[in-house]
Amino acid sequence: MIDPLADLDITVQSFDIPRTVSVYPDQVGLRWWTKAWFNNRKDGEASVEISRQMALAFIRNQIDKDKWLEEHFPKQMEVYHNAIQQTREQLIEQINI
Numbered sequence: 001m002i003d004p005l006a007d008l009d010i011t012v013q014s015f016d017i018p019r020t021v022s023v024y025p026d027q028v029g030l031r032w033w034t035k036a037w038f039n040n041r042k043d044g045e046a047s048v049e050i051s052r053q054m055a056l057a058f059i060r061n062q063i064d065k066d067k068w069l070e071e072h073f074p075k076q077m078e079v080y081h082n083a084i085q086q087t088r089e090q091l092i093e094q095i096n097i
Contacts, residue, residue, distance in 0.1 A: 016084070017038065017039050017080055017083055017084065018037075018038070018039055018040050019036065019037070019038055019065065019066070019069060019080065020036065020037040020044075021034060021035070021036045021037075021058075021065055021068060021069060022034065022035050022036075023050065023054075023055040023058050023059060024055075025052075025055070031049060032049070032050050032051065032052050032054070032055040033047040033048065033049055033050065034047065034048050034050050034055070034058070034068070034072050035047045035048075036069055036072070036073050036076065038073075038076050038079075038080060045073055045076060048072045048073070050072070
């Protein structure tokens with residue numbers, strides 16, 4: 001399939017949805033959590049408990065942010081992918097007008 005947007009000078013960041021993620025321990029450092037914020041929402045998503053090993057791998061940049069979000073926040077990433085696809089389709093429609 002040929003990408004109809006391939007010849008356009010459009011950066012993905014121009015219509016990307018902000019995604020922020022963090023990992024943090026509890027006060028005694030025994031339990032670790034991850035939290036995500038999509039589209040600059042103030043409250044963010046509910047925290048998800050993770051292993052210390054996973055937290056350290058993420059902190060060391062051994063795990064890609066989007067792969068991390070896919071694993072721990074799959075429903076939110078589905079909404080993200082749908083929104084990006086809709087934007088892409090709208091751009092294609094504008095080009096074909």
